[in-house]
Amino acid sequence: xxxxxxxxxxxxxxxxxxxxxxxxxxxxxxxxxxxxxxxxxxxxxxxxxxxxxxxxxxxxxxxxxxxxxxxxxxxxxxxxxxxxxxxxxxxxxxxxxxxxxxxxxxxxxxxxxxxxxxxxxxxxxxxxxxxxxxxxxxxxxxxxxxxxxxxxxxxxxxxxxxxxxxxxxxxxxxxxxxxxxxxxxxxxxxxxxxxxxxxxxxxxxxx
Numbered sequence: 001x002x003x004x005x006x007x008x009x010x011x012x013x014x015x016x017x018x019x020x021x022x023x024x025x026x027x028x029x030x031x032x033x034x035x036x037x038x039x040x041x042x043x044x045x046x047x048x049x050x051x052x053x054x055x056x057x058x059x060x061x062x063x064x065x066x067x068x069x070x071x072x073x074x075x076x077x078x079x080x081x082x083x084x085x086x087x088x089x090x091x092x093x094x095x096x097x098x099x100x101x102x103x104x105x106x107x108x109x110x111x112x113x114x115x116x117x118x119x120x121x122x123x124x125x126x127x128x129x130x131x132x133x134x135x136x137x138x139x140x141x142x143x144x145x146x147x148x149x150x151x152x153x154x155x156x157x158x159x160x161x162x163x164x165x166x167x168x169x170x171x172x173x174x175x176x177x178x179x180x181x182x183x184x185x186x187x188x189x190x191x192x193x194x195x196x197x198x199x200x201x202x203x204x205x206x207x
């Protein structure tokens with residue numbers, strides 16, 4: 001089960017004004033640290049909040065690249081057993097939702113974000129995310145969290161299965177894929193329920 005701080009990191013919504021977009025590297029780093037700890041005061045259920053989130057993430061990514069560090073490091077996380085920290089998981093959710101793009105990140109982090117875009121490929125969900133930010137933001141945040149979690153789980157399950165197959169242990173490889181399939185069925189049911197709620201709230205807001 002995902003740690004509570006990760007859930008908070010993705011659903012960084014609070015009823016406080018967004019920070020200014022003119023950030024220093026130190027300010028961006030502080031915002032990213034708060035996001036990772038689930039202590040952000042940025043309201044990403046507003047356009048200003050999302051813009052601030054995006055600016056802080058981009059500036060922090062560029063700063064870390066200058067230090068020789070890839071951040072957020074999606075490629076290593078999805079291709080291994082390395083766990084993403086809360087801030088990385090929050091950025092992944094934002095990429096899935098479409099309000100942070102690969103172009104906002106630096107160097108190898110940009111390549112990792114492009115990999116997420118290619119592997120997720122959920123245009124309908126992104127449309128719902130955009131429309132739902134005003135009328136169903138809490139549910140959008142829950143859906144982001146679930147999609148990001150399942151993206152990681154799918155990649156890791158396949159990596160584990162592949163390693164087992166490489167060692168000739170096809171029976172255990174099958175078991176790994178089967179367990180993930182059963183988990184994914186449940187996750188898809190939860191996602192659909194959230195999508196139905198979001199779309200109902202969007203429709204109600206248009207009346």
